[in-house]
Amino acid sequence: xxxxxxxxxxxxxxxxxxxxxxxxxxxxxxxxxxxxxxxxxxxxxxxxxxxxxxxxxxxxxxxxxxxxxxxxxxxxxxxxxxxxxxxxxxxxxxxxxxxxxxxxxxxxxxxxxxxxxxxxxxxxxxxxxxxxxxxxxxxxxxxxxxxxxxxxxxxxxxxxxxxxxxxxxxxxxxxxxxxxxxxxxxxxxxxxxxxxxxxxxxxxxxxxxxxxxxxxxxxxxxxxxxxxxxxxxxxxxxxxxxxxxxxxxxxxxxxxxxxxxxxxxxxxxxxxxxxxxxxxxxxxxxxxxxxxxxxxxxxxxxxxxxx
Amino acid sequence: xxxxxxxxxxxxxxxxxxxxxxxxxxxxxxxxxxxxxxxxxxxxxxxxxxxxxxxxxxxxxxxxxxxxxxxxxxxxxxxxxxxxxxxxxxxxxxxxxxxxxxxxxxxxxxxxxxxxxxxxxxxxxxxxxxxxxxxxxxxxxxxxxxxxxxxxxxxxxxxxxxxxxxxxxxxxxxxxxxxxxxxxxxxxxxxxxxxxxxxxxxxxxxxxxxxxxxxxxxxxxxxxxxxxxxxxxxxxxxxxxxxxxxxxxxxxxxxx
Ligand SMILES: Nc1ncnc2c1ncn2[C@@H]1O[C@H](COP(=O)(O)OP(=O)(O)O)[C@@H](O)[C@H]1O
Ligand SMILES: [Mg+2]
Numbered sequence: 001x002x003x004x005x006x007x008x009x010x011x012x013x014x015x016x017x018x019x020x021x022x023x024x025x026x027x028x029x030x031x032x033x034x035x036x037x038x039x040x041x042x043x044x045x046x047x048x049x050x051x052x053x054x055x056x057x058x059x060x061x062x063x064x065x066x067x068x069x070x071x072x073x074x075x076x077x078x079x080x081x082x083x084x085x086x087x088x089x090x091x092x093x094x095x096x097x098x099x100x101x102x103x104x105x106x107x108x109x110x111x112x113x114x115x116x117x118x119x120x121x122x123x124x125x126x127x128x129x130x131x132x133x134x135x136x137x138x139x140x141x142x143x144x145x146x147x148x149x150x151x152x153x154x155x156x157x158x159x160x161x162x163x164x165x166x167x168x169x170x171x172x173x174x175x176x177x178x179x180x181x182x183x184x185x186x187x188x189x190x191x192x193x194x195x196x197x198x199x200x201x202x203x204x205x206x207x208x209x210x211x212x213x214x215x216x217x218x219x220x221x222x223x224x225x226x227x228x229x230x231x232x233x234x235x236x237x238x239x240x241x242x243x244x245x246x247x248x249x250x251x252x253x254x255x256x257x258x259x260x261x262x263x264x265x266x267x268x269x270x271x272x273x274x275x276x277x278x279x280x281x282x283x284x285x286x287x288x289x290x291x292x293x294x295x296x297x298x299x300x301x302x303x304x305x306x307x
Numbered sequence: 308x309x310x311x312x313x314x315x316x317x318x319x320x321x322x323x324x325x326x327x328x329x330x331x332x333x334x335x336x337x338x339x340x341x342x343x344x345x346x347x348x349x350x351x352x353x354x355x356x357x358x359x360x361x362x363x364x365x366x367x368x369x370x371x372x373x374x375x376x377x378x379x380x381x382x383x384x385x386x387x388x389x390x391x392x393x394x395x396x397x398x399x400x401x402x403x404x405x406x407x408x409x410x411x412x413x414x415x416x417x418x419x420x421x422x423x424x425x426x427x428x429x430x431x432x433x434x435x436x437x438x439x440x441x442x443x444x445x446x447x448x449x450x451x452x453x454x455x456x457x458x459x460x461x462x463x464x465x466x467x468x469x470x471x472x473x474x475x476x477x478x479x480x481x482x483x484x485x486x487x488x489x490x491x492x493x494x495x496x497x498x499x500x501x502x503x504x505x506x507x508x509x510x511x512x513x514x515x516x517x518x519x520x521x522x523x524x525x526x527x528x529x530x531x532x533x534x535x536x537x538x539x540x541x542x543x544x545x546x547x548x549x550x551x552x553x554x555x556x557x558x559x560x561x562x563x
Pocket of ligand 2 (some may be wrong): 355356357514
């Protein structure tokens with residue numbers, strides 16, 4: 001009896017291991033949290049100094065249509081730092097590429113999961129996974145050597161612009177959206193399909209009225225993920241969009257995005273100067289937008305779970 | 308059950324089924340009357356589900372399943388190449404082990420099949436919802452929440468909504484595969500009550516692992532063992548006076 005009591009009072013080996021394991025994962029978690037917080041603090045403090053240190057009007061920055069930080073506007077005695085052309089450029093390529101990619105992604109995913117599971121698993125799955133892993137510079141290079149000349153031939157002009165950016169991004173986010181949609185479709189419980197068919201649904205009715213409906217939150221999440229990737233993509237876009245910080249009046253004239261201006265400019269400015277601060281402000285917008293995409297995904301998840 | 312002559316709604320002869328090379332059913336002959344409940348009992352793995360799913364051709368969905376034998380349903384051959392499985396499944400409804408309403412509202416769940424048929428008239432749909440939910444004895448509990456998600460209901464209510472969803476199609480035959488095994492005892496009793504009421508109007512085949520359930524609700528009982536039909540008779544005969552030794556052993560709890 002006493003022996004048992006003694007044993008119970010002692011910390012067992014497994015409890016000790018448990019404690020150590022917990023300590024390790026807590027440490028890792030805290031480290032990650034510190035890194036994330038520092039990034040935010042850093043970007044925010046830099047990005048906001050445009051407004052409080054250099055005294056730039058927020059509205060002027062967000063809605064100004066001229067971007068030329070090295071030239072001073074005689075009217076305001078401030079450099080031209082209207083970021084609207086890039087903000088618009090970023091949103092345009094993001095939405096356009098998502099709009100084009102979504103139907104293709106859903107179609108491919110349906111083919112892989114509902115119509116030809118065997119071939120889908122054997123052929124399409126590896127292709128999609130491969131496409132996800134291709135570095136963006138490769139997409140950009142192909143865009144530069146194939147897409148831009150084709151657009152130039154068809155639409156005239158230089159071929160650089162929103163349209164070329166959209167096409168390249170479309171190809172880039174298609175595998176992302178597709179593979180996430182495939183996962184969602186696969187996670188639709190088998191019994192939904194069975195009971196739809198058992199009630200006299202045709203295969204197509206089952207897909208359309210049950211599977212896709214049940215998968216809607218997951219598909220929306222996939223689209224938002226694709227958009228987040230498109231919004232944050234720098235290299236490939238920069239190679240085909242033309243990098244002219246002009247208001248996009250046409251899809252086939254050179255334009256720019258937040259990321260392309262950022263990567264082009266960040267090496268050419270002096271830390272602490274207004275020219276450098278405004279780039280941080282662009283980075284801040286990117287960061288905030290990725291936060292927004294994240295929140296949207298969470299909101300979709302919560303609404304989906306409620307149903 | 309009385310011994311008055313009844314019409315047969317479904318008659319199967321020499322039903323054999325293979326999963327790949329493995330024969331899972333070894334020639335099942337069974338007839339089902341057009342009213343009342345037939346229970347399929349037997350130890351797990353004896354082929355009850357396999358047989359049931361052959362009746363509305365659910366095995367079509369899987370690769371590598373071969374079915375032979377004759378299936379005469381109201382004069383039509385279930386496995387004839389000309390038989391439309393979509394129509395067939397509207398006439399032979401199926402309720403599964405797991406309550407599985409779709410992630411839609413209760414209302415949308417019940418009219419799912421009617422919508423597939425293109426019924427749009429709100430009055431008809433409303434009427435079907437009320438009638439089916441009443442038949443499934445769940446109307447009183449959900450009538451104020453028809454437009455809330457069916458996934459918010461308890462397991463027992465979900466199962467009765469699943470039954471209502473099938474009843475809305477006015478099937479001629481209802482297949483139920485262990486419809487209460489995922490439910491608590493009280494919900495199970497509710498489902499049993501529901502089935503007993505439906506018994507007057509529908510032909511039902513219920514797979515059950517519970518012998519007491521079979522004895523409470525079924526008119527006839529068929530005993531399956533290792534892919535063979537051992538014995539089929541009126542339920543009271545199977546339980547009180549079985550003809551075969553295996554049946555005797557099983558119902559007295561000596562194995563299974
Ligand atoms: N999809 C399947 N593929 C291969 N074998 C199966 C499949 N489903 C059932 N079986 C086998 O068929 C036999 C009968 O199973 P089942 O009909 O599910 O039995 P029960 O419903 O009586 O428990 C079992 O031996 C089982 O392993
Ligand atoms: Mg079974």
